[in-house]
Structures are given as C-alpha cells and as structure tokens.
Amino acid sequence: MSVIKVxxxxxxxxxxxxxxxxxxxxxxxxxxxGRKVEVAAVLIRNKQKERDINKEVIVTTDFTDILxxxxxxVVVEAIVDKDPTYSFLKKxxxxxxxxxxxxxxxxxxxxxxxxxxxxxxxxxxxxxATVAGGIPVIQTxxxxxxxxxxxxxxxxLNGTSNFILTEMREKKLSFAEALRAAQExxxxxxxxxxxxxxxxxxxxxxxxxxxxxxxxxxxxxxERAGITSITSKxxxxxxxxxxxxxxxxxxxxxxxxxxxxxxxxxxxxxxxLYHVEGVQNAVNIYSDIVGQITLQGPGAGMFPTxxxxxxxxxxxxxxxxxxxxxxxxxEINAGSQELIQQEETWLISSxxxxxxxxxxxxxxxxxxxxxxxxxxxxEIENLFHQNGELLYYPILGDYDSESKLAKxxx
Amino acid sequence: MSVIKVxxxxxxxxxxxxxxxxxxxxxxxxxxxGRKVEVAAVLIRNKQKERDINKEVIVTTDFTDILxxxxxxVVVEAIVDKDPTYSFLKKxxxxxxxxxxxxxxxxxxxxxxxxxxxxxxxxxxxxxATVAGGIPVIQTxxxxxxxxxxxxxxxxLNGTSNFILTEMREKKLSFAEALRAAQExxxxxxxxxxxxxxxxxxxxxxxxxxxxxxxxxxxxxxERAGITSITSKxxxxxxxxxxxxxxxxxxxxxxxxxxxxxxxxxxxxxxxLYHVEGVQNAVNIYSDIVGQITLQGPGAGMFPTxxxxxxxxxxxxxxxxxxxxxxxxxEINAGSQELIQQEETWLISSxxxxxxxxxxxxxxxxxxxxxxxxxxxxEIENLFHQNGELLYYPILGDYDSESKLAKxxx
Numbered sequence: 001m002s003v004i005k006v007x008x009x010x011x012x013x014x015x016x017x018x019x020x021x022x023x024x025x026x027x028x029x030x031x032x033x034g035r036k037v038e039v040a041a042v043l044i045r046n047k048q049k050e051r052d053i054n055k056e057v058i059v060t061t062d063f064t065d066i067l068x069x070x071x072x073x074v075v076v077e078a079i080v081d082k083d084p085t086y087s088f089l090k091k092x093x094x095x096x097x098x099x100x101x102x103x104x105x106x107x108x109x110x111x112x113x114x115x116x117x118x119x120x121x122x123x124x125x126x127x128x129a130t131v132a133g134g135i136p137v138i139q140t141x142x143x144x145x146x147x148x149x150x151x152x153x154x155x156x157l158n159g160t161s162n163f164i165l166t167e168m169r170e171k172k173l174s175f176a177e178a179l180r181a182a183q184e185x186x187x188x189x190x191x192x193x194x195x196x197x198x199x200x201x202x203x204x205x206x207x208x209x210x211x212x213x214x215x216x217x218x219x220x221x222x223e224r225a226g227i228t229s230i231t232s233k234x235x236x237x238x239x240x241x242x243x244x245x246x247x248x249x250x251x252x253x254x255x256x257x258x259x260x261x262x263x264x265x266x267x268x269x270x271x272x273l274y275h276v277e278g279v280q281n282a283v284n285i286y287s288d289i290v291g292q293i294t295l296q297g298p299g300a301g302m303f304p305t306x307x308x309x310x311x312x313x314x315x316x317x318x319x320x321x322x323x324x325x326x327x328x329x330x331e332i333n334a335g336s337q338e339l340i341q342q343e344e345t346w347l348i349s350s351x352x353x354x355x356x357x358x359x360x361x362x363x364x365x366x367x368x369x370x371x372x373x374x375x376x377x378x379e380i381e382n383l384f385h386q387n388g389e390l391l392y393y394p395i396l397g398d399y400d401s402e403s404k405l406a407k408x409x410x
Numbered sequence: 411m412s413v414i415k416v417x418x419x420x421x422x423x424x425x426x427x428x429x430x431x432x433x434x435x436x437x438x439x440x441x442x443x444g445r446k447v448e449v450a451a452v453l454i455r456n457k458q459k460e461r462d463i464n465k466e467v468i469v470t471t472d473f474t475d476i477l478x479x480x481x482x483x484v485v486v487e488a489i490v491d492k493d494p495t496y497s498f499l500k501k502x503x504x505x506x507x508x509x510x511x512x513x514x515x516x517x518x519x520x521x522x523x524x525x526x527x528x529x530x531x532x533x534x535x536x537x538x539a540t541v542a543g544g545i546p547v548i549q550t551x552x553x554x555x556x557x558x559x560x561x562x563x564x565x566x567l568n569g570t571s572n573f574i575l576t577e578m579r580e581k582k583l584s585f586a587e588a589l590r591a592a593q594e595x596x597x598x599x600x601x602x603x604x605x606x607x608x609x610x611x612x613x614x615x616x617x618x619x620x621x622x623x624x625x626x627x628x629x630x631x632x633e634r635a636g637i638t639s640i641t642s643k644x645x646x647x648x649x650x651x652x653x654x655x656x657x658x659x660x661x662x663x664x665x666x667x668x669x670x671x672x673x674x675x676x677x678x679x680x681x682x683l684y685h686v687e688g689v690q691n692a693v694n695i696y697s698d699i700v701g702q703i704t705l706q707g708p709g710a711g712m713f714p715t716x717x718x719x720x721x722x723x724x725x726x727x728x729x730x731x732x733x734x735x736x737x738x739x740x741e742i743n744a745g746s747q748e749l750i751q752q753e754e755t756w757l758i759s760s761x762x763x764x765x766x767x768x769x770x771x772x773x774x775x776x777x778x779x780x781x782x783x784x785x786x787x788x789e790i791e792n793l794f795h796q797n798g799e800l801l802y803y804p805i806l807g808d809y810d811s812e813s814k815l816a817k818x819x820x
Contacts, residue, residue, distance in 0.1 A: 136703070140554070146438075147435050148721070275685040289716060289717035290718075294706045298700070304700050307557075
C-alpha cells in the first residue's frame with residue numbers, strides 16, 4: 001500500500017485547516033510516514049456551500065459513501081455534535097480504520113468505548129485536538145511521561161474564559177463587556193454557555209483524567225462552575241491582593257481517590273498558571289519523578305488545531321496500539337495528612353456582613369463583605385447553605401496575608 | 411531476553427538519581443517495557459567512597475569490565491567530562507548497546523558522530539537530560555513535532571544565570587551577591603564560569619540546533635555572552651522600562667541560513683520567557699503549523715534529570731532508530747524582508763555621552779549614558795568598536811517607547 005487514504009468528517013475550521021495543512025505539508029508527511037497521504041473523501045452537511053476542495057476528492061453528505069470507499073486508512077472527525085459522530089467512528093474502527101477526533105464532547109462521553117473498540121480491532125486513536133488545541137498535552141502524557149506517575153493535572157483549558165478574565169482585569173471591563181469583546185474577536189460563540197459555564201473545560205478535564213489516571217471521577221461529583229459569578233469588583237479586589245482569577249480544571253489522585261473540579265480559583269504570582277493570559281491555554285502536570293512541568297500555547301484556532309490533528313496522523317499511522325486510558329493507574333501514596341480534609345484558604349464574598357457569627361477562621365477582612373478565611377471545604381459549604389448569597393473561591397498555593405496586607409496599605 | 415541490563419557510567423547526582431529511580435519505579439518500568447530493568451554495573455572513579463549500591467551490581471573503575479559484561483543492553487552516561495566519555499559511548503554503540511547521555515558538553519562536541527554511528531549499528535540514542543533537565547524538550551522536538559517545520563527555538567537553558575538575574579531584580583542584589591546566593595543554594599559551582607559566561611547554555615543550544623534543524627551554525631559565528639556585564643543599575647533601568655533581562659539562547663532558520671546567539675537580552679511582559687524565574691528553564695518553540703508553544707519546568711536537580719534519563723530508557727528500549735539530527739532541514743521561506751539585515755531595538759549603555767554625534771536612530775534617552783535606539787546590528791557593532799565601553803542588549807519583540815515613557819514618568 002503506497003498511499004494513506006484519509007476521510008475527513010466535517011469541513012469547518014478544524015476540517016478545513018487539516019485539509020489545507022495536508023496540501024501544504026505533503027512533503028513533510030511523506031518524509032515522516034514514507035508514504036503519500038491522500039484525502040479520499042470529505043463528509044459535509046450542506047452540498048450547496050462552495051468549498052475549495054480538489055475535484056478528485058469525493059464530497060458527500062452520506063457517511064455510507066465514505067465507509068464503502070475501496071481503500072480507507074484513517075478517519076478524521078472534525079464535527080461538533082456528539083451524535084451521530086460516535087456511531088460513525090465506531091463503524092470506522094470496525095472497518096479497520098485508525099481514527100482521529102477533535103470532538104471533545106463526543107470523546108468525553110464515548111472515549112472509553114472507542115478506545116476499547118480500537119484496542120480490539122488493533123487500530124490507533126488520536127485525540128490531541130480535543131484538549132488545548134495545538135499544545136501537545138495528550139502526546140506528552142501518552143508518549144513522554146511513561147514512567148512518571150502523574151499525581152495532578154491543572155489546566156487553563158478554555159481560551160474564551162481566560163480571555164474574558166484577562167480583559168476584565170486589564171481593561172477594567174465588566175463581564176458583559178468582556179464577553180462582547182470575545183464575541184467580536186471570534187473567541188466566543190453567539191451562545192457562550194458552553195465556554196463561560198465551564199462545560200467545555202469540563203469535557204476536556206474528563207479526557208485528561210482518563211488519559212492521565214486511566215479513569216474519570218463520577219461526573220456528578222465534579223464541581224463545575226463557570227466564570228459568570230466573577231464581577232469587576234472581585235477582580236479588582238483580587239488584583240489588590242496580588243491574586244488573579246483563573247478558570248482552572250484540577251484533576252488529582254490521592255491514595256485511590258480521584259477528584260476533579262473545574263471552576264474559578266485565585267492564584268498568586270508563584271502559581272504556574274498565573275501568567276497565562278488571553279486566549280492562551282496551559283497545562284501544568286505534576287508527576288512524581290520530574291516534579292512540575294507546564295506546557296503553554298494556542299488553545300484553539302484553525303492551524304494550531306490542524307497541527308494537533310496532523311501530528312496525530314503521524315501517530316496513528318505508526319500503528320500505535322491503545323495502551324492508556326483503559327484501567328486506573330495505581331494508588332498514589334498519599335501520606336497520612338491526606339486522609340482528613342485539609343484546610344484551604346478562601347476568598348469569600350457575600351452580603352453576610354456579620355460573618356463573625358460563624359465559627360470560621362477569618363484571617364483577613366479585606367473590605368466590606370469580603371473576607372479571607374481558612375476552612376475545610378465542608379465548613380465553607382455549610383456557610384453557603386446558610387447564606388445563598390455567598391460566593392467563595394479557593395486560593396491555590398501559599399497565601400501570605402501579611403505581605404498582602406502590606407500591599408493593600410500602599 | 412527477559413531482562414534489560416543497564417550500565418551506569420558515573421555515580422554523581424544524575425547517575426545516583428537514575429539508579430534510585432530504577433529501584434523506586436521498577437514496577438512502572440516493567441509495565442511499560444514488558445521486561446524487568448536491572449542495573450548490571452556502575453562505573454566510578456573512586457573505589458574508596460561509600461555508595462548505596464546493591465551487592466549484586468558490579469562497581470568498577472575500569473570501563474573494560476563493563477564492556478565485557480555477558481549481557482549489556484543500555485549504557486547510561488552521567489559523567490561530566492568530555493573525554494574519555496566519548497570513546498566509552500562509541501565502544502558501547504559498537505557493541506550494540508543503546509546509549510543515553512546527560513553530558514551536554516560531550517554531546518555538543520560529538521553528538522553528530524554518535525548519532526551516525528548509532529544509526530549504522532541500529533541502536534538508539536537518548537539525550538533528553540542534556541538540555542533543560544526534566545522538561546521533555548528533546549522528546550517534544552523529536553516525537554511530537556514531526557510534520558511541523560521548526561523555525562525558531564528560544565530558551566532559558568541555564569538555571570544558574572536565570573536565578574542570579576531573578577535575585578538581582580527581586581532582592582536588589584549585586585551580581586556578586588546573587589552569585590554567592592546561588593552558590594550557597596547549590597545552584598552554582600565554586601567556579602561558575604561555565605554557567606555565568608554562557609558556555610553551558612551554548613552547548614545546550616547547539617544540541618537543540620542539531621535536533622531542530624539537523625545542523626549547527628559554525629560555532630565561531632555564534633554570539634556567546636554571559637550575564638557578567640549585567641549590573642544592578644541596568645536591571646533597575648530595565649525594570650522601570652517594563653523589561654527584564656533574560657539570558658536566552660536563540661536558534662533561528664531563515665531561508666537556508668541558520669543563526670544562533672546565546673546572550674542576555676531584554677524582554678517585555680508579552681514575551682513567553684519574561685515570567686520564567688529562578689532556577690526554572692523554559693523553551694519556546696516556533697513552528698509553522700502550531701505557532702508558538704512553551705515548555706517550562708525544572709532545568710536541573712537529581713530527580714528532574716533522572717526523569718529525563720528514565721524516560722529516555724523507555725525510548726531507546728523501544729529501539730527507536732536515529733532519524734533526526736543528521737541532515738539539515740529544508741529551506742524556510744523567508745520572504746523578501748529577511749534578505750536585508752533588519753533594524754532591531756537596543757538598549758545601549760555607555761560612557762559615550764555624546765551619542766548624538768553618531769548616526770544612529772535614538773528613540774529614547776532613558777537616563778544619562780543610556781539610550782534606546784533602533785539600528786541594524788552592524789551599526790551597533792561599529793559603535794562598539796569606536797567605543798569599547800559600550801554595552802548593548804537587544805530588546806526582543808515590540809517595544810512601545812511611548813507607553814514605557816509614560817510609565818517612567820509615573
């Protein structure tokens with residue numbers, strides 16, 4: 001077989017970017033793979049739309065046409081919807097094709113089944129483009145950290161949310177104004193729910209969890225919150241405290257317990273994600289031998305995502321078997337201190353002015369209705385249940401109230 | 411063959427870290443490689459020194475003992491000196507062993523010959539630990555960016571220099587005081603020349619160049635400067651201009667021309683390496699499809715380096731052939747603007763108070779004897795030849811003098 005035949009499902013930003021990159025990097029692909037890559041067919045929805053696709057390529061609205069191609073080696077899926085994409089990919093695997101997907105929602109829901117099916121059929125699965133666009137985080141976890149035991153992954157996985165938080169801080173915009181700026185710049189959809197409510201980051205976090213830990217937490221146990229509660233006033237207070245709001249997905253294994261959250265948190269300038277601004281994405285991986293490494297780069301866009309897909313093409317064409325994501329990684333020695341819930345530092349904001357009435361360890365009264373407290377999570381949640389107006393955000397890392405107070409006094 | 415037999419040359423920080431990690435991660439290694447890894451022998455220099463090495467391991471001062479082992483699959487080299495290490499590794503390859511090295515000076519000098527020899531003998535070469543410690547930059551360039559054409563690599567590759575620059579800025583220390591702090595913290599040798607004069611970063615840059623571009627520039631054409639010219643006053647001025655001094659290795663291909671420099675430069679807060687502080691290392695890779703990605707992490711230390719070596723062990727045991735680093739990558743379309751030398755922005759500092767007499771485009775008179783100018787490099791160098799007291803540092807990226815002046819006025 002002297003040619004690798006590829007079908008592309010969907011011809012939006014990702015599909016087209018991939019198609020164009022195959023043309024522009026024909027030589028490189030041939031040099032790496034030893035064979036020419038040819039796009040055999042493209043699945044589209046609307047036949048009327050003009051597209052710049054070579055005449056020899058079959059353009060169809062019917063997946064059966066693709067499945068019935070005489071030769072088909074790789075199916076690249078760049079559709080947004082969860083269904084019927086999943087069933088397409090299942091059929092592709094059953095036909096013996098390697099699959100590559102950029103569809104995070106679908107892969108978060110069906111990744112495990114697809115990986116198991118691929119393993120059974122001895123084909124390979126590429127999903128670098130599902131998380132953090134062009135940053136090779138999936139491949140780093142899959143190919144480069146083989147012996148290291150990953151203990152924690154923290155990531156800024158949604159560029160839209162990060163852009164909004166950055167604009168709010170830098171340009172003193174309200175949430176609504178920053179969202180509008182994001183929409184005007186093409187960084188947010190007309191309906192931004194998926195991004196600003198944390199769903200997009202949640203799906204990506206679940207994909208990372210499966211890869212890094214071989215399992216996912218129960219989805220219902222994952223705290224998921226978006227950035228819509230963050231006001232200019234909160235951003236401003238955080239700034240004065242030397243902190244920044246970041247929407248961070250955290251997946252962590254301690255002992256046999258896997259926990260995850262996807263929500264706004266406060267970080268100080270020592271935190272590896274503090275400086276990640278605008279539409280950039282970044283992932284910080286903590287593993288036992290190397291310690292912390294951070295990968296940063298473009299989390300979206302036509303060519304960064306095409307880069308992820310095309311590097312996956314090399315990966316799957318090397319016929320790499322599915323080995324990760326199927327069984328939980330082994331227990332992590334948690335040490336005794338992990339067995340009880342730990343105190344964390346929180347910024348709480350509320351109408352609850354007489355917070356002193358509650359049995360909670362206040363370490364700083366920042367301003368009216370805003371406090372920094374130390375408490376275990378249950379205490380904070382109790383406080384919340386007693387007072388629905390309460391907003392609370394964990395401060396990651398060490399918080400040095402004395403030096404921060406000195407700053408406030410300046 | 412049910413066991414992988416490894417010899418370790420050198421039992422300093424890296425050698426011992428690797429040895430201990432093999433013990434602690436025996437299970438993970440077996441799971442990944444499908445075979446047990448056993449350290450068969452350790453080469454040391456001083457037989458009298460107490461070492462915590464299992465009794466079954468041969469500990470010898472004679473490399474011949476190692477070469478004559480009945481089974482030997484991988485030789486891990488963790489010696490500092492260039493010679494006779496090179497000849498040891500040559501012999502190991504000729505015997506059919508995979509080799510792994512952490513020795514940047516040796517590999518910068520002899521990497522190409524070792525890669526060619528390894529290719530001839532069908533063995534694999536791991537050298538992740540030569541550059542940026544635990545950050546998987548070698549593997550990212552080698553395994554993850556296959557189709558992307560790398561155009562530029564920028565890196566903070568020497569933790570000691572970065573630590574000194576950070577301390578000078580944050581704690582207002584002189585160079586001498588910051589160097590002493592580095593030495594007290596174990597981040598600098600008693601003789602720090604190799605670090606602070608840029609030799610260490612230079613070797614690492616040449617290794618990256620070979621990997622990313624398949625060749626190195628002529629070593630004599632590479633501008634190499636350390637950080638010893640950086641005074642507190644310069645750091646202070648930079649700070650007020652919103653800039654930071656960073657010791658950065660830059661390797662860049664434009665057209666068919668490969669250029670490199672390893673020297674202190676000034677960067678603004680938009681530059682991806684601006685926020686890299688202390689002993690951290692970071693590498694920013696610009697390639698044509700994905701754009702910019704940055705990897706950051708621990709550049710040195712027992713376990714970060716051991717991590718690099720042990721992940722290399724997995725790589726070489728997969729019998730990966732040598733494919734990169736042997737022939738130059740193809741020409742990069744430079745566009746017409748690259749053909750003439752471009753104007754850059756520079757901070758120049760000198761006793762040359764009457765700089766107005768020179769035909770140079772001054773865009774800002776920062777303070778007495780300190781100017782920001784725009785000029786092509788030749789002009790700056792001419793100025794330097796006319797006035798040996800002149801110090802000049804390029805400012806990378808856009809420099810917006812208006813907003814900076816406004817800051818200075820604050």
